[in-house]
Amino acid sequence: MTVVQQIVSIAIAAVANFFTRYIPFLIFGRQKTGKEELSPFIEGLGNFLPPAIMGMLVVYCFRNVHFLSGDFGLPEIIASIITILVHLRKRSMCLSLLVGTISYNCVGEFCFLDKEE
Amino acid sequence: MKKLDGEFRFALEKSMPVLFGYVTLGLGYGLYMHNLGFSFWYPTLMALTIYGGSVEFVIANMLVQHFNPFNVLLITLVVGFRQSFYAISMLKQYGHTGWRKWLLIFGLTDETFVINHYTKVPQEMSQVKVNTWITLLDWGYWVLGAFLGGFLGSILQLQVKGLDFVMTALFIVLALDQFLQEKSHVSSISGVLITIASLLAVGKTYFLVVTLLLLVAEYYYLTKRRAKEEK
Incomplete structure (x- = not known):
């Protein structure tokens, strides 16, 4: 690819990516002149989706984990359980993230050493 | 000015997990492009303009293949599809925000959507301003990470790898909070x-x-x- 072709590719991706974020505003944002109310279905959908999306993003984070081979996803599983337990106990986002990430790295290190031996 | 400062500080505090997440993910992404043979300009420019982690990884890979603009368009729309649903959930919150609307829509990544949607802004602060600051900060973190990854290249190697779990932990904690209430x-x-x-x-x-x-x-x-x- 030439540099120009690369820049064109990047520009297409940038515009298309913005478009995926903008299109609902384009369609539903200002329905016709003067009327600014959303249709009840779209408004309801907007209220229904966020909790489902949270669940979806949690699963999304695990999409590359191999649960049936290698380390069986143990670092991810153990660190997630620790994160949940710490959060249920203390309800401090900062602490939960810190403890979760540290435990992930500790367990990961442990599993990694295990594999090398 | 003092009020603005308060909102900025609040946004800084709320976006802290994203700082760690984006800088480490961005480092990984910059490093990935470095290993594909690109100068640091590429990950930095792509982080600035495309601003979407998963899309950028895929496009980086396509830049080393034959020029195929149609494929670039198609893949971006498929990978970015979920963002339309973030936008549907934000129609009300972002709908009447004037010029800021364009920035808020542009910055609607997974993490920014989640933080802006779930952050309860104190009454004395303007939600629009807090959302705008969080969006700007997150964008900056991502660009910084991508730039550093591309610039430092092979010096860093894989030392930052396990830190990206902070993003998983963030989603788990926010999902848990949501579930409990x-x-x-x-x-x-x-x-x-x-x-x-x-x-x-x-x-x-x-x-x-x-x-x-x-x-x-x-x-x-x-x-x-x-x-x-x-x-």
């Missing part, structure tokens, strides 16, 4: 179960598209059923 668990539980089922059924490339379409179908079914019961 909601009255009905229908949406949360469907989200988890449908995503797992879609991932197993159609694999990594299309499972988010399938998941979101199924969720819309589920919501449609639920409203129909409710309408019937009311009659």
Whole structure:
């Protein structure tokens, strides 16, 4: 690819990516002149989706984990359980993230050493 | 000026997890492009203009293949599809924000959507301003990470690897908070179960598209059923 072709590719991706974020505003944002109310279905959908999306993003984070081979996803599983337990106990986002990430790295290190031996 | 400062500080505090997440993910992404043979300008420019982690990884890979603008367009729309649903959920919150609307829409990444949607802004602060600051900060973190990854290249190697778990932990904690305070668990539980089922059924490339379409179908079914019961 030439540099120009690369820049064109990047520009297409940038515009298309913005478009995926903008299109609902384009369609539903200002329905016709003067009327600014959303249709009840779209408004309801907007209220229904966020909790489902949270669940979806949690699963999304695990999409590359191999649960049936290698380390069986143990670092991810153990660190997630620790994160949940710490959060249920203390309800401090900062602490939960810190403890979760540290435990992930500790367990990961442990599993990694295990594999090398 | 003093008020602005308060909102900026609040945004800085709320976006802290994203700082760690984006700088480490961005480092990984910059490093990835470095290893594909690109100068640091590429990850930096792409982080600035495309601003979407998963899209950028895929496009980086396509830049070393034959020029195929149609494929670039198609892949970006598929990978970015989920963002349309963030936008649907933000129609009200972002709808009447004037010029800031364009920035808020541009910056609607997974993490920024989640933080802006779930952050309860104190009454004395303006929600629009807080959302704008969080959006700007997150964008900056991502660009910084991508730049550093591309610039430092092979010096860094893989030392930062395990830190990206902070993003997973962030989503887990926010999902847990949501779960504990909601009255009905229908949406949360469907989200988890449908995503797992879609991932197993159609694999990594299309499972988010399938998941979101199924969720819309589920919501449609639920409203129909409710309408019937009311009659």
